Amino acid sequence: MAIYRYRGITRNGQIISNKVEEASRFTLIKKLKSNDIIPIEITQTAYGGIRRRQVKKRNTNDIDEIIKNVNNTKIEHTEAKKLTLKEKANLYLGTTDKVTNRDLVIFTQDLYMLKKANFNNIHALETIIKTTENMTLRSILEDILAGLENGEYMYTTMEYYSNIFPFIYINMIKVGELSGSLMKSLEQAVEYLDDTDRINRELKHILVPNLLQFFGLLIMLIVGTLFAIPQIQNLYDEIGTEATLPKVTIWFQGVVNIMMQYWFIPVIVILALVAAIIFYINTPKGKYNFHYFKYTMPVFGKLIFALDFSRVLKGLKLNVDNGMRIQEALEVSKNVAKNYVMLSIIETSINNMVTGYSWIDPFEKSGLASPMITEMLGIGMQTDLTEMLDKLIEYMEIDIHEQLNKIMKVLPQIVYAIVGVVLIFFVLVVLVPCLQVYMGNFLFSAYL
Numbered sequence: 001m002a003i004y005r006y007r008g009i010t011r012n013g014q015i016i017s018n019k020v021e022e023a024s025r026f027t028l029i030k031k032l033k034s035n036d037i038i039p040i041e042i043t044q045t046a047y048g049g050i051r052r053r054q055v056k057k058r059n060t061n062d063i064d065e066i067i068k069n070v071n072n073t074k075i076e077h078t079e080a081k082k083l084t085l086k087e088k089a090n091l092y093l094g095t096t097d098k099v100t101n102r103d104l105v106i107f108t109q110d111l112y113m114l115k116k117a118n119f120n121n122i123h124a125l126e127t128i129i130k131t132t133e134n135m136t137l138r139s140i141l142e143d144i145l146a147g148l149e150n151g152e153y154m155y156t157t158m159e160y161y162s163n164i165f166p167f168i169y170i171n172m173i174k175v176g177e178l179s180g181s182l183m184k185s186l187e188q189a190v191e192y193l194d195d196t197d198r199i200n201r202e203l204k205h206i207l208v209p210n211l212l213q214f215f216g217l218l219i220m221l222i223v224g225t226l227f228a229i230p231q232i233q234n235l236y237d238e239i240g241t242e243a244t245l246p247k248v249t250i251w252f253q254g255v256v257n258i259m260m261q262y263w264f265i266p267v268i269v270i271l272a273l274v275a276a277i278i279f280y281i282n283t284p285k286g287k288y289n290f291h292y293f294k295y296t297m298p299v300f301g302k303l304i305f306a307l308d309f310s311r312v313l314k315g316l317k318l319n320v321d322n323g324m325r326i327q328e329a330l331e332v333s334k335n336v337a338k339n340y341v342m343l344s345i346i347e348t349s350i351n352n353m354v355t356g357y358s359w360i361d362p363f364e365k366s367g368l369a370s371p372m373i374t375e376m377l378g379i380g381m382q383t384d385l386t387e388m389l390d391k392l393i394e395y396m397e398i399d400i401h402e403q404l405n406k407i408m409k410v411l412p413q414i415v416y417a418i419v420g421v422v423l424i425f426f427v428l429v430v431l432v433p434c435l436q437v438y439m440g441n442f443l444f445s446a447y448l
Helices: 025-034 063-069 085-096 101-116 121-131 135-149 154-161 167-179 182-239 247-261 264-281 284-296 301-321 326-336 340-355 361-366 371-382 385-439 442-447
Strands: 002-010 015-022 037-047 074-076
Touching (some): 002 025, 101 135, 135 154, 167 182, 167 301, 167 326, 182 301, 247 385, 264 284
Antiparallel strands (some): 015 074
């Protein structure tokens, strides 16, 4: 726990100062602002004790609890000050300062460049903190720095902020620190963040407009069935025409009426199914089967496996390059995988090495890795594993890029097909009856 000395201003213009023991500068700022105190100055004076996990670090207590830690609070009596609009905005917005993916990319790039210039971790973080504008990220980096100064790894503090740093990112840093190849891990982390951001942008560009069209058509279909179709039917009845609505319109109208009358039944069924699926997924067997489905699902399955396996191989190469045995290298490298299937394959590989069998067999028997991959690993074990890992990683990067291009070509067609089906159904159910009324053909049957 660090000890901080702070000065702040309350809403009525009083300036308050105190020295408190707190998990991080970020936590102290959150506590102060949640109690309507704008921090003016915060200085860390010491650091001691064992820091707590993130859940506890992020708790915001009442200001009385802050004050009772060290009973030396000083209130400087000044004339009542009316807060400016900017100060009010900072008081509100400062509590919700969000760390974006771009912030993480910039931080990682800066740290990589400083490490490349032979800065040690402490000096590099001190330099980055001075230029970080995001208050939330700056406070977290200060917490990481405090941990480094007390002999901790960076990744141990990052684990406290798992809602800021992605799981894979943290474990890339972990592999780099444990293997002594932090600079290479930072380079991989930048690539991971950039690739994730690019893929998310492309998916949003494809999915968002089409999903808006889909839900828009669906709403128009239901609203037209509930309001426009009954009006047309009433018009037919009043005139006495023999013309009738299309069969598909009558059928869909009946379905919508039943759903409106007994809406709670499908809602209960859907909620029960969702609850059952969530419960099953949270069981060990269910989680394993769900993770296996991720690797075998249509369209995205091969890509997800290739991404996970590529990260494991990159971690393995880092560790082997730094003189680790394959068994130890796999033990460290498995941290970059979160999928239970991948973890079980790696654990089986490690056990195989302990009992004198090939560590490549579990990947081959899983049926998930292509024969080319396992063959290249086998050749690498007989020749030069490091060189073969380089070639294999390069091969997988090309394969991942090709799979991404295929998905980006196929996905729009799938979405367009779904939207097209809804559009055709909307035309048949709603627009055709409206066109019949517009054309006035029903008047002839009523006249006759």
